[in-house]
Amino acid sequence: MAEIEFVKGNEAIAMGAIEAGCRFYFGYPITPQNDIPEYMSRHLPEVGGTFIQAESEIASINMMLGAGATGARAMTSSSSPGISLKQEGISYMCGSQIPGVIINMSRSGPGLGGISPSQGDYFQATRGGGHGDYRTIVLAPYSVQENYDLTMKAFDLADKYRNPVVVLGDALLGQMKEPLRRHKYRKKKGEKDWILTGAKGRSPRLLKSLYLSEGELTEHNWRLYRKYQRMKREIMYKVEFLEGAKLVVVAFGSVARILKSTVAMARDKGMKVGLFRPVTLYPFPYAALDKLSHKVRNFMAVELNTGQMVEDVKLAVGHKKNQVDFYGRPPGSIPSPDELLEEIKKVYNKRVKK
Amino acid sequence: MAEIEFVKGNEAIAMGAIEAGCRFYFGYPITPQNDIPEYMSRHLPEVGGTFIQAESEIASINMMLGAGATGARAMTSSSSPGISLKQEGISYMCGSQIPGVIINMSRSGPGLGGISPSQGDYFQATRGGGHGDYRTIVLAPYSVQENYDLTMKAFDLADKYRNPVVVLGDALLGQMKEPLRRHKYRKKKGEKDWILTGAKGRSPRLLKSLYLSEGELTEHNWRLYRKYQRMKREIMYKVEFLEGAKLVVVAFGSVARILKSTVAMARDKGMKVGLFRPVTLYPFPYAALDKLSHKVRNFMAVELNTGQMVEDVKLAVGHKKNQVDFYGRPPGSIPSPDELLEEIKKVYNKRVKK
Amino acid sequence: MKQIFKRPKALVDVPFHFCPGCHHGIIHRLVAECIDRYKLRGSTIGVASVGCSVFLYDYMDVDVLEAPHGRAAAVATGVKRACPSNFVFTYQGDGDLAAIGTAEIVHAANRGEHITVVFVNNTVFGMTGGQMAPTTMEGQETTTTPFGREPGTNGYPIKMAEVMAELTGTTFVARVAVDNPKNLMRAKKVLRRAFETQIKGKGFSFVEFLSACPTNWKMSPERATRRIGEEMVPYFPLGIFKEDNASGV
Amino acid sequence: MKQIFKRPKALVDVPFHFCPGCHHGIIHRLVAECIDRYKLRGSTIGVASVGCSVFLYDYMDVDVLEAPHGRAAAVATGVKRACPSNFVFTYQGDGDLAAIGTAEIVHAANRGEHITVVFVNNTVFGMTGGQMAPTTMEGQETTTTPFGREPGTNGYPIKMAEVMAELTGTTFVARVAVDNPKNLMRAKKVLRRAFETQIKGKGFSFVEFLSACPTNWKMSPERATRRIGEEMVPYFPLGIFKEDNASGV
Amino acid sequence: MYFDCIIAGFGGQGVMVMGNILAYAAIREKKKVTYMPVYGVEMRGGTANCTVVVSDREIGSPIIQRPVCAIVMNLPSLEKFGPRVRKGGLLVVNASLVPEEEIRFRGLQTLSVPSRELALEVGNERLANMVVLGAAVQKSGVVHLRSLKKALYPALDRRYHKMIDMNMKAMDRGAQFVEKGR
Amino acid sequence: MYFDCIIAGFGGQGVMVMGNILAYAAIREKKKVTYMPVYGVEMRGGTANCTVVVSDREIGSPIIQRPVCAIVMNLPSLEKFGPRVRKGGLLVVNASLVPEEEIRFRGLQTLSVPSRELALEVGNERLANMVVLGAAVQKSGVVHLRSLKKALYPALDRRYHKMIDMNMKAMDRGAQFVEKGR
Amino acid sequence: MAKVKFREERCKGCGLCVMACPKGILRVSSRINRSGYPVAEVQDMEACTGCTFCAEMCPDVVITVFK
Amino acid sequence: MAKVKFREERCKGCGLCVMACPKGILRVSSRINRSGYPVAEVQDMEACTGCTFCAEMCPDVVITVFK
């Protein structure tokens, strides 16, 4: 297993899922993530798992809700428009505290948009595009290896918090191929004492999200809220080139990957630019960025959209106390490292060299 | 017409719609907004309009997309779970620039939740719960009269910007009855030169959201972005008791209505508390709050959820520079003016009287 | 004296929230009787839908999962695929199954999922206050067809049992009523056959119950019960539309 | 010499993006011919769906609206209700209409919307790379049925024309193929009848086209075209399943 | 002038229509009014209540934790809302369904109305709610009895207008009960 | 060591497999690699391209605006990617589909490979892509020709393994063309 | 000899048992239970055959039958 | 006397016209057009009856027929 394979990002996700014990996959085709269902349809049967191509994204998420309720590790995947359709189901899963893993290899919006990479679903993923107060952990890989590793992790987190977990990639991370090192999954301990298996020898169990008596739902919401607060333990982020940085670029996922080159180029040119990459988008690493903001005054969010995560950066570092600039490239074209360097230069010259 | 009627909030919305020239309604029943489709089914035929009870919320929003594309004034209404299901369609309408009015008389979430009032859909409404970068104007009435007036306005704004407009109420605003003064709708000028009517004597028209050639979608997204920026002209908010306020409570919709009593009570008790009520939730009145934050240091967001609009308040006034406290009451019980007074007192004593 | 009629064990001893004369109560009891009969109390996973029967879990002494409105068939698919040896049924109203849940029921049926679907057709959206359902009869007044259902605008009452029978994937499809003791006794037998279809691993079974909603029909319970035979049965004929191996009911 | 075959006027003079031998091209042309024949160029509103035919608007010289995947029938409902005197048609693939769009097509049909549905059944999700569709044949290998469609897991190929015919609300329902000149000529006539159904205000018309997808079937265009007669027609019989007033084709 | 009131009972007892009539009466008197209904899950049966606020000035909250007045039509409603009435406030009880001994709230004015008996006197036990409403209005003085009766026209569906006379009689009977103590 | 390259052509010309083989070859040499494909809308026909980055160190962007090398298999690809090659970079052109006169880029090394002719020599015109790839690798030296050939095993589906010999020959022919100029 | 027993507090007075009884010995009385419903009762227990129709038809499982 | 004309640059060499021609006078040549497809051609125009089958079957509307 330690052999290195050359794998497409989408496939790495499917591999990670199967390795982590996912035995049920429910999905509906949509570009650019079809390698996931295709891989699952071929390889799940080998491990005794079940692959179902559902009639729609809505059916998929609800099949997953059903499988998850029985304690099975289950996954669904889609891309932006399909994820929009799953929002009601995700809200139900959160309300009923049923785990499951949702992959969004997002594409361009709004509407039918296009099939190129995009980060336009940041708000949807981090704020819950469905109704009501709910949150899902959101993991944002930026390499094929992370696609694999974070998908595995997603299953553990889903079970740990009895909550759906979203892996937010995009067309770039799904289509890209890179060497992948597979590794054995070590199962997390823990009995599931809430699952539906038939009430043999015990009193019946019930999984629901309807709470009608006075105050009950308020309490349920606070209980969920406290759970979401506990998720802060899972916060992950990566930093690079922070030494003496005068400007910290904040970015996640595919654009963070591109910026890796850009920031190296900037350093080569003597610009003191660092890179901060949230790996958990929810919970967002507010505290880490806040801490950084005591040393660094200038931040710049870069996203493949017209400005979403930048709000979290502002909330974290307290704009009006610190500078938060933004460069957005909405989907439909992908910025190259060179183009991004130009944008960073503009900000750097304005803020740092002023 | 100047006669005063005693009308349920939901019905006021339906009346406002018909008065504003809405002739097509597509909807699917869900508590607590059923009075809207029921009113429409009875009264649209009187004015030659069409009421369709669709097979689902998804069908409803897509029927509206179809009717809107022909230039008709059309509306759909639902409540939280049903609105979640409309997110893909809303994203398409924004992407294709098709107007329409969407009423969300929101209820408790997450999941099936309950049928009591809630403000848990704030993020969904203001950030777009669907995929991609898109925005809808969000109007938040707080009385039966405003239900009527703002629904009328919603149709004008939808046409003006060729974009769906959301009216965000909740169970309280839908069920409450108050006297209503109807008034004649004055039609806004303007030909619709983009609508589909059959290409007789002209070249064909096309409404779509798919943009595949390199850079085209990026440009489309910026075009939409600029439109969303222009929407700032429509920002509305109301203030009360601002004279010498030491603490400004920020709230919208039903809870703002309840707070009207609370703040009056606080003033009676000599506490210098003011009330700031955003009427447009998107675009949010950032600038007005920012301006206020130069005079007032302490803000408190109050919401019927676990904390959503509070982020916008923080973004507006720059927390870390100003204090932003929060009281949330997630759905399942409604806070009374007295209870809210207690919460405000706590903050007031901590921040102002310290 | 021997007790010759008693409450089934699988029916939790609490009062129903249903309106007076609502047939949901009868249908609940019939389901519970089957659970008793086939000793399924310890192996059943019920899937509740959203409608007047949403509190199914308060009444059935089995594990229950609440599905979003219309999605019970998809949810049950997930449950049954993950737990093939459990007995899995859905309980769905006509709004739930025949309106918003059309795609889910058609495809669960077409896939031949090994589940049992209890479908309650009361020609209205009961829980939400009596709006038109896809099964609402021609001319019937509801809160959203105040002038009566007019096929030109609203289409025709949909015959779900017939549509289900048309699909290759279904094994057992029937329509019953509980409006009088005779029909009720037949319904019991049919429901048992539906249960047996799943128990024997034979595939997808579907039973449509014609059911009275006195409240939203704005009728007395008696009048409502009579309406079933007078108006509904002529349009929605009772009977078994499809079965694997026939044997007289 | 007279030109006895020419490109229909309603078909914009640009190359198709379809793969070599894809029948979508033929079907597009037949639709355009009908638009010409009935002089509908100025009054048609087409509703494009998502699938290989998504660029319908690039090819048809009429107003076109793009519907979200699966929702064309609902979108067309909105269009037609708002513009009852326009000619409104949808053009949908089998993934679009028979999978995600099941509820929308069933209910548009059941309401008897005055629209014409052109349904292209090529037994796969073409655009997304050849995944199983609800219409995929038993045993057929697709990218998501790598070992062939197995009814026990994936269900049976769904016969949409038959399901449509079963619904009370439909007026004209037929299945055709364009795999040889004879079938193609018949298809033309059937499509005209479907157009006439709407033009005469008679209600909902539905034509299912059996169509080859050489690329995803991994066959040469010739082999793919032959497959239609050899494998598809026996399971998906051609013919008119329902019509208002019969008159020989 | 400010008055608020919760009216509660079984679904079917007509508490919603009581609230509506009261609200219309206040509108007739050029007051500001809000009316807020709360239903249970059950379509029929179950419990229901509504809150009516009447004031000279613009009304803030349509929801009241501690009302000035409560009209309770059955025992569960008494138990739920009785304790919430403000000190010195008014508690109107449907004595036909609530045993006298259950009504023991300190510092309140209480008014027990034998609604069923009085309604039967007027001619129909279904008029019980009108009797209670007449009594409550007479006791509280929130609106004139005259306005209350006039309010029947806009408040009731045209179908029921033929019963307006009966309803007025029932209101009168309730008011009379307050005046005369019987 | 750092190298990046865009390979572009019609769908069906096998540009994706070229990129894959190159990537596998680099992996054999213990390099870091990324491969990024870009498809058009068309399932068949249309245009396709991929980007391969090879480096000793961890790779940042898998997408390159100005590559060190471009391999263009048809005229549209030349027009699109030719101008993007970095000064002093390498432009490999499929001379069988691109007229010589179209190739006029300053400051680049250009290599025109008559792929069809050479492939036919080896036995099958469908080997044209392998010829071009062999030539490009020989010219750029990004990996050893040996590694490139070995990379056929992991890169090709087992079904096509019987054709590996032919493919190797085609690569050799391409390399030879670079060496000998014919 | 047969006997039917009513669990009165559960009765909603719907009258379906009355409709169902072939002997016509049931009726909805004017007695009101705690939930505010008039309750069903037997008029002539002697005539009961124990056919269980009333119990089968009762939506609220109010009735049990002995024989 | 009939004539078929091919708009070669639109041809994708799918061969459906070849299949359709009752006279068997069409074939896909080895000529490649600008899009990289081999194109169809007539071998024996004299034999053409102008039945239009080829044109009807051509998915890319490459063929026009004269008679």
Ligand SMILES: Cc1ncc(C[n+]2csc(CCOP(=O)(O)OP(=O)(O)O)c2C)c(N)n1
């Ligand atoms: C997504 C969504 N849409 C709508 C509703 C509201 N809703 C609840 S139950 C129901 C219909 C109930 O009708 P039916 O299924 O026929 O059941 P019945 O109450 O008649 O037994 C509806 C529309 C919902 N809960 N969720």
Ligand SMILES: Cc1ncc(C[n+]2csc(CCOP(=O)(O)OP(=O)(O)O)c2C)c(N)n1
């Ligand atoms: C909500 C949503 N889900 C999935 C997709 C992806 N998608 C695009 S086309 C298609 C299916 C195409 O198949 P079909 O309708 O049969 O048309 P064909 O390409 O075969 O003509 C799918 C699943 C989408 N665009 N939107």
Ligand code: SF4
């Ligand atoms: S509303 Fe109708 S279906 Fe619902 S409980 Fe009452 S009678 Fe039964």
Ligand code: SF4
């Ligand atoms: S993929 Fe299939 S359906 Fe799509 S264009 Fe190609 S051949 Fe036609």
Ligand code: SF4
């Ligand atoms: S059927 Fe049951 S609930 Fe109805 S009246 Fe008879 S005993 Fe009471």
Ligand code: SF4
């Ligand atoms: S058991 Fe039969 S006879 Fe006896 S009361 Fe019931 S229905 Fe009547």
Ligand code: SF4
């Ligand atoms: S017109 Fe007929 S005969 Fe002539 S080439 Fe075409 S198919 Fe052959």
Ligand code: SF4
């Ligand atoms: S059918 Fe048309 S596209 Fe195909 S080979 Fe013949 S002319 Fe060319």
Ligand SMILES: [Mg+2]
């Ligand atoms: Mg129903």
Ligand SMILES: [Mg+2]
């Ligand atoms: Mg298809």
